[in-house]
Amino acid sequence: MDTLEKENSAAKTISVMMALTLIGKVLGLYRDRLLAIHYSTGPAANAFFTASRIPRVFFDAVFASAIAGCFIPVFSEYLETKGRKEALRFAGCFLTLVALLTGALTLVGMAFPQPLVALFADYSDGDTAGLAVSLTRVMFPTVLFSGVAFSLVGVLQAQDHFTAPALMSTVSNLVIIGYFFTLDTKFGIYGLAGAYLLGWFLQGVILLPPLHTLRSPLRPGLNFRSEGMVKVFALMGPVMVSTWVQPITLAINARFGSRLYGGAGVSALEYASNLYLVIAGVFILSVTNVIFPRLSRLTAGGQEGAFQSTIRQTVHTSLFFVLPMSVGLMAVARPLISLIYGGGEFDAFSVEITSTALSWMSLGMVGYALQNILSRVFFAKQEGRGPLVAGGVSIAANIALCLGLTERYSVAGLALASALSSTVYALLLLLPLQRRDRLLDGRSLADFGKMALSALVMGLCVRLGLRALGAVLPAGKLGELAALGLCALGGAALYFGLTLALGLEEAKLAVSFRYRKK
Numbered sequence: 048m049d050t051l052e053k054e055n056s057a058a059k060t061i062s063v064m065m066a067l068t069l070i071g072k073v074l075g076l077y078r079d080r081l082l083a084i085h086y087s088t089g090p091a092a093n094a095f096f097t098a099s100r101i102p103r104v105f106f107d108a109v110f111a112s113a114i115a116g117c118f119i120p121v122f123s124e125y126l127e128t129k130g131r132k133e134a135l136r137f138a139g140c141f142l143t144l145v146a147l148l149t150g151a152l153t154l155v156g157m158a159f160p161q162p163l164v165a166l167f168a169d170y171s172d173g174d175t176a177g178l179a180v181s182l183t184r185v186m187f188p189t190v191l192f193s194g195v196a197f198s199l200v201g202v203l204q205a206q207d208h209f210t211a212p213a214l215m216s217t218v219s220n221l222v223i224i225g226y227f228f229t230l231d232t233k234f235g236i237y238g239l240a241g242a243y244l245l246g247w248f249l250q251g252v253i254l255l256p257p258l259h260t261l262r263s264p265l266r267p268g269l270n271f272r273s274e275g276m277v278k279v280f281a282l283m284g285p286v287m288v289s290t291w292v293q294p295i296t297l298a299i300n301a302r303f304g305s306r307l308y309g310g311a312g313v314s315a316l317e318y319a320s321n322l323y324l325v326i327a328g329v330f331i332l333s334v335t336n337v338i339f340p341r342l343s344r345l346t347a348g349g350q351e352g353a354f355q356s357t358i359r360q361t362v363h364t365s366l367f368f369v370l371p372m373s374v375g376l377m378a379v380a381r382p383l384i385s386l387i388y389g390g391g392e393f394d395a396f397s398v399e400i401t402s403t404a405l406s407w408m409s410l411g412m413v414g415y416a417l418q419n420i421l422s423r424v425f426f427a428k429q430e431g432r433g434p435l436v437a438g439g440v441s442i443a444a445n446i447a448l449c450l451g452l453t454e455r456y457s458v459a460g461l462a463l464a465s466a467l468s469s470t471v472y473a474l475l476l477l478l479p480l481q482r483r484d485r486l487l488d489g490r491s492l493a494d495f496g497k498m499a500l501s502a503l504v505m506g507l508c509v510r511l512g513l514r515a516l517g518a519v520l521p522a523g524k525l526g527e528l529a530a531l532g533l534c535a536l537g538g539a540a541l542y543f544g545l546t547l548a549l550g551l552e553e554a555k556l557a558v559s560f561r562y563r564k565k
Contacts, residue, residue, distance in 0.1 A: 067210065076322065079318060084390050093311065095236055120282075121282075149190050167301065175310055219250050226239060226242035292469070292472050295445075315404050367498055385398045386531060410467075421477060433480075441468045
């Protein structure tokens with residue numbers, strides 16, 4: 048397969064991943080809308096978000112990092128150097144370890160939820176805290192289900208099978224949406240916790256058929272002294288700290304948010320971050336999930352030139368899309384929150400604090416994109432020290448920023464703290480790579496300047512367009528949808544036209560591809 052065919056294949060894979068991820072994310076938004084109109088930013092929602100975050104943070108901080116940053120590179124190396132049989136034997140040992148550890152953590156979390164809730168939230172209302180404790184006990188098995196499911200995802204993705212992993216969130220969200228329409232009035236917030244638990248369980252179940260198709264039998268094993276497991280243990284500590292940044296940042300901000308608006312800051316940040324991750328994640332996570340196994344294979348094969356070229360192109364192309372996303376999201380935050388979450392119990396005050404959080408959070412989207420891409424560069428090379436230092440500094444910066452900004456700026460300060468700490472993390476990853484590999488040259492920096500200028504002009508025009516359309520379009524959901532749709536299309540066309548006029552390669556490639564298709 049020549050270079051052009053490989054690029055076309057990668058582009059097709061990323062496009063399919065984006066489409067499948069988008070379906071799951073849209074369903075996730077609809078799930079959150081149903082939650083918002085039923086529970087708004089009230090005590091039940093605040094308790095539920097705290098209870099659901101606790102097991103997710105433990106999984107993301109400990110096991111997600113081990114799977115993404117340690118297992119996939121070593122498994123890819125085994126496939127390249129030792130063959131499929133040895134790779135699957137190593138995968139069976141790793142899966143056994145993850146199942147044992149997540150099972151033990153689940154039992155501890157279910158036995159002692161009170162101190163965990165006290166650590167993650169500071170509610171002045173005892174009833175809200177008590178409800179969070181009960182819900183945490185119900186939801187903690189998601190740690191076990193997630194650990195097994197994401198280990199299986201690693202096996203599939205390392206063998207270039209991305210479809211089933213991309214469908215996981217779709218299955219989970221359909222279960223929860225079905226609950227709202229059938230059983231919510233009877234079982235309430237406790238039933239919702241059970242629906243989330245069932246959804247996470249089914250995420251692992253849908254991965255079994257493709258594993259069978261790929262003939263990837265995984266047998267339990269306890270040979271933790273094998274070469275692969277030794278490498279995993281050596282990488283795990285630094286990699287864990289480096290991937291703590293996002294979950295711990297969100298957990299810290301949620302704790303500060305529990306002191307705002309009678310606890311409603313928790314729900315405002317959760318709704319805003321969920322929407323933010325939908326918009327940023329559809330593109331960024333689709334790209335990183337595809338390129339990471341490829342980077343791991345290039346490293347294992349000693350193809351340093353191709354490795355560096357892949358990184359440069361990924362960073363350049365990602366920023367071409369992420370910069371206008373960031374600016375555009377800031378411009379449309381309020382009507383977007385009103386359209387998606389507004390209605391039912393989600394009143395004007397909830398719209399205001401949630402849209403404020405989303406707007407300031409969007410400043411960190413470039414940092415979020417870069418940290419996801421660049422951290423995988425280190426992981427693919429099985430280097431943990433850089434992400435370790437960057438992650439620790441970023442977490443410390445977030446705490447300091449929360450302490451300095453929350454009292455004065457409330458939820459806006461928390462969102463800004465998150466954005467700035469994400470940017471700090473990205474810069475600390477970029478600087479050593481720039482010194483070693485010269486990822487960015489003068490032309491790249493000039494291109495990024497052109498992207499930023501085009502995005503700023505686009506954002507200003509979108510903001511003005513929203514005001515003009517608001518005066519002529521009808522009020523209500525239909526008017527909001529029409530205004531957002533017109534501004535999104537107009538903004539995208541304007542950004543593309545500006546970048547094309549400024550000579551950016553991504554815009555030129557899109558034009559040439561369009562003419563080739565004709």
